[in-house]
Amino acid sequence: MTLLQTAEQIQTMQIRGAGKIAREAVSALRDHAETLPHTGDASLFIREMEHAAGILLATRPTAVSLPNAIQMVMRDVRLARTEDAARRILREKADSFIWSSRTAIDRIAAMGANHIPDGSVIMTHCNSKAALGCILEAKRQGKDIEVYATEVRPWNQGRLTIKTLNDNEIPTTYIVDSAVRSMMKEVDLVIVGADAITVNGAVVNKIGTSQIALCANEARKNVIVTAETYKFAPRTILGELIRIEERAQSEVLPDEIAATLPFVRVKNPVFDVTPAEYIDMIITEAGALPPHLAYTIMREYLGWGFDELQNQFL
Numbered sequence: 001m002t003l004l005q006t007a008e009q010i011q012t013m014q015i016r017g018a019g020k021i022a023r024e025a026v027s028a029l030r031d032h033a034e035t036l037p038h039t040g041d042a043s044l045f046i047r048e049m050e051h052a053a054g055i056l057l058a059t060r061p062t063a064v065s066l067p068n069a070i071q072m073v074m075r076d077v078r079l080a081r082t083e084d085a086a087r088r089i090l091r092e093k094a095d096s097f098i099w100s101s102r103t104a105i106d107r108i109a110a111m112g113a114n115h116i117p118d119g120s121v122i123m124t125h126c127n128s129k130a131a132l133g134c135i136l137e138a139k140r141q142g143k144d145i146e147v148y149a150t151e152v153r154p155w156n157q158g159r160l161t162i163k164t165l166n167d168n169e170i171p172t173t174y175i176v177d178s179a180v181r182s183m184m185k186e187v188d189l190v191i192v193g194a195d196a197i198t199v200n201g202a203v204v205n206k207i208g209t210s211q212i213a214l215c216a217n218e219a220r221k222n223v224i225v226t227a228e229t230y231k232f233a234p235r236t237i238l239g240e241l242i243r244i245e246e247r248a249q250s251e252v253l254p255d256e257i258a259a260t261l262p263f264v265r266v267k268n269p270v271f272d273v274t275p276a277e278y279i280d281m282i283i284t285e286a287g288a289l290p291p292h293l294a295y296t297i298m299r300e301y302l303g304w305g306f307d308e309l310q311n312q313f314l
């Protein structure tokens with residue numbers, strides 16, 4: 001697949017989910033480099049790669065895993081003195097990101113399963129590899145668990161989730177998004193993924209997550225967020241806000257119906273923000289932490305403290 005095809009598939013959501021978007025983007029960058037002719041000119045190669053990275057970055061604005069992964073790969077490529085070195089660094093960094101991203105999900109699954117007691121009923125939303133990893137690991141350990149999975153309008157990512165749960169013989173109840181509050185009394189805990197985590201511990205995830213967290217809070221049920229460390233957004237330290245993607249109105253209301261309703265407008269934000277107060281724990285590959293320790297992950301784990309960011313961006 002070419003870089004442009006990968007970009008198109010991310011934009012049209014054939015490739016989706018924050019972790020997968022990051023891994024596919026990085027592997028598209030690595031493969032793209034192989035298609036560029038060897039010229040012996042390092043700066044030309046780096047310019048071409050920056051252009052390619054820009055195309056991938058423009059696909060979807062919310063999942064911070066995408067810019068973080070590209071930055072992790074490109075940071076040292078930019079410093080290379082020769083084209084050969086730049087190519088080698090790019091390959092090594094890309095492979096290492098993909099490997100560590102998969103390892104991170106396994107570690108999160110192992111830690112997350114420890115937080116799922118035998119006999120639990122779990123609610124999940126959207127289709128998160130990290131969240132499902134914990135649920136599948138709990139099942140693998142022989143725990144007797146059940147899941148409530150939401151539909152996730154308008155893209156129905158819940159159907160992917162129920163397929164995986166069914167394939168793993170996990171008893172599952174499928175509900176429409178608006179049934180969350182009614183069903184919360186049947187549930188012991190909520191586990192979801194994340195597209196971005198801000199410095200104040202707020203979690204950006206699929207639209208509807210904040211309503212679920214609010215209902216869980218009201219019913220005194222724990223909310224666990226599962227997120228690899230590359231989903232933390234260091235630039236929020238400088239006050240930058242996470243952009244919430246808005247997709248086409250036709251995803252919600254078909255154009256032919258919309259055309260008959262000139263006074264109706266459709267809004268289609270596809271992510272929302274859950275404040276830290278509604279989140280009991282964020283499980284990362286670096287450990288399970290309260291949301292208020294988000295800055296620690298950015299500084300100690302990603303290497304982005306306030307000073308580093310100021311030097312780089314201000």
Ligand code: RUB
Nearest residue numbers: 016017018019128129130193194206
């Ligand atoms: C996907 C979504 C997922 C997170 C985490 O949204 O909100 O919960 O990306 O997923 P979309 P993962 O379908 O719009 O991409 O844990 O797999 O990275």
